[in-house]
Amino acid sequence: MADNPGIAVRGVRRSFGDVNAVSDATFEAPAGRVTALVGPNGSGKTTLLLMLASLLRPDAGSIAIAGADPVSSPAVVRSRVGWMPDALGAWPSLTARETLAVTGRLYRLSAQRAAARAAELLAVVGLTDLADRPARVLSRGQKQRLGLARALVHDPAVLLLDEPASGLDPQARIELRSLLRSLAAGGRTVLVSSHVLSELEEIADDAVFMVRGTVVSEGDVARASAGERDWRIRLLPGQGDPAGNREIVVLLATAGVNTAALRRDRGDLVAPFPSDEAAAAALSAMVTAGLRITEFAPVAGRLEQTFLGLSAPEGHAS
Numbered sequence: 001m002a003d004n005p006g007i008a009v010r011g012v013r014r015s016f017g018d019v020n021a022v023s024d025a026t027f028e029a030p031a032g033r034v035t036a037l038v039g040p041n042g043s044g045k046t047t048l049l050l051m052l053a054s055l056l057r058p059d060a061g062s063i064a065i066a067g068a069d070p071v072s073s074p075a076v077v078r079s080r081v082g083w084m085p086d087a088l089g090a091w092p093s094l095t096a097r098e099t100l101a102v103t104g105r106l107y108r109l110s111a112q113r114a115a116a117r118a119a120e121l122l123a124v125v126g127l128t129d130l131a132d133r134p135a136r137v138l139s140r141g142q143k144q145r146l147g148l149a150r151a152l153v154h155d156p157a158v159l160l161l162d163e164p165a166s167g168l169d170p171q172a173r174i175e176l177r178s179l180l181r182s183l184a185a186g187g188r189t190v191l192v193s194s195h196v197l198s199e200l201e202e203i204a205d206d207a208v209f210m211v212r213g214t215v216v217s218e219g220d221v222a223r224a225s226a227g228e229r230d231w232r233i234r235l236l237p238g239q240g241d242p243a244g245n246r247e248i249v250v251l252l253a254t255a256g257v258n259t260a261a262l263r264r265d266r267g268d269l270v271a272p273f274p275s276d277e278a279a280a281a282a283l284s285a286m287v288t289a290g291l292r293i294t295e296f297a298p299v300a301g302r303l304e305q306t307f308l309g310l311s312a313p314e315g316h317a318s
């Protein structure tokens with residue numbers, strides 16, 4: 001899979017009547033990495049994923065999936081792509097095992113190979129105990145796992161996953177994370193959309209942000225992620241209220257924090273630092289001053305902060 005070139009998208013557009021669902025998408029998702037597709041509700045993520053999966057035709061632009069064009073070569077693209085929609089659709093009366101075996105047959109695996117692959121994937125996604133139950137009785141999280149297994153049946157070079165973590169319990173999310181990371185480490189291209197930004201932060205190597213149908217430029221992403229952000233400061237218990245500690249307030253002001261915007265949160269102090277450099281300087285000064293700090297960390301992750309920075313000016317798209 002070393003020569004798998006991943007996903008390349010240039011100037012892609014798609015409208016539904018007068019709704020410009022995707023108005024300008026340009027980005028690359030390289031092989032060997034997990035790329036997050038992030039955007040508010042209605043920003044065009046699902047529409048874009050459907051076009052990448054060859055299930056929807058773009059109005060304009062070009063797409064290459066592991067080197068193949070979904071418009072001119074949909075069959076080639078489908079053989080290279082594992083597609084997991086945000087809800088498991090088909091075949092409620094088939095069991096989990098049958099669902100995977102039938103999918104394997106659709107990908108032209110022999111009956112024996114399809115059965116073996118089904119058993120293998122049921123184990124990978126933790127559904128072996130439920131293998132012979134009809135898919136319709138599975139819980140939402142179990143259906144998500146079956147959907148993921150279905151996307152992996154033909155060992156695709158490119159995985160397109162729409163909200164794969166939704167409905168999963170914490171243990172299943174941890175397993176999903178390590179599975180996606182190992183699939184990427186094996187040379188596959190993984191593109192994941194999700195609203196759970198804290199989780200994407202841990203899974204993804206890169207992020208593509210969409211706002212109102214447009215993929216945001218790298219420069220705008222860098223600006224949104226470099227702005228002011230809140231940091232949580234926690235003192236060792238018994239050190240008093242950090243928000244009422246004059247020494248801390250003076251040190252924060254020296255580091256460039258607007259102290260009028262300081263706030264309390266569950267006994268901690270939350271301070272808006274203008275930059276990571278300012279936060280580092282303040283931490284160093286507080287430690288030097290002998291303050292006993294047990295936590296000093298950004299309140300929101302980098303993806304979440306960038307997401308909020310990009311969405312804030314005009315609100316959410318939907």
Ligand SMILES: Nc1ncnc2c1ncn2[C@@H]1O[C@H](COP(=O)(O)OP(=O)(O)OP(=O)(O)O)[C@@H](O)[C@H]1O
Pocket residue numbers: 016019020021022039040041042043044045046047048
């Ligand atoms: N088949 C369709 N017909 C008409 N409008 C559509 C169709 N599919 C999507 N849209 C519209 O296109 C826009 C983008 O929708 P899309 O589902 O791609 O967004 P999304 O980013 O996946 O949203 P969410 O995060 O809520 O799943 C929305 O305004 C939606 O209403």
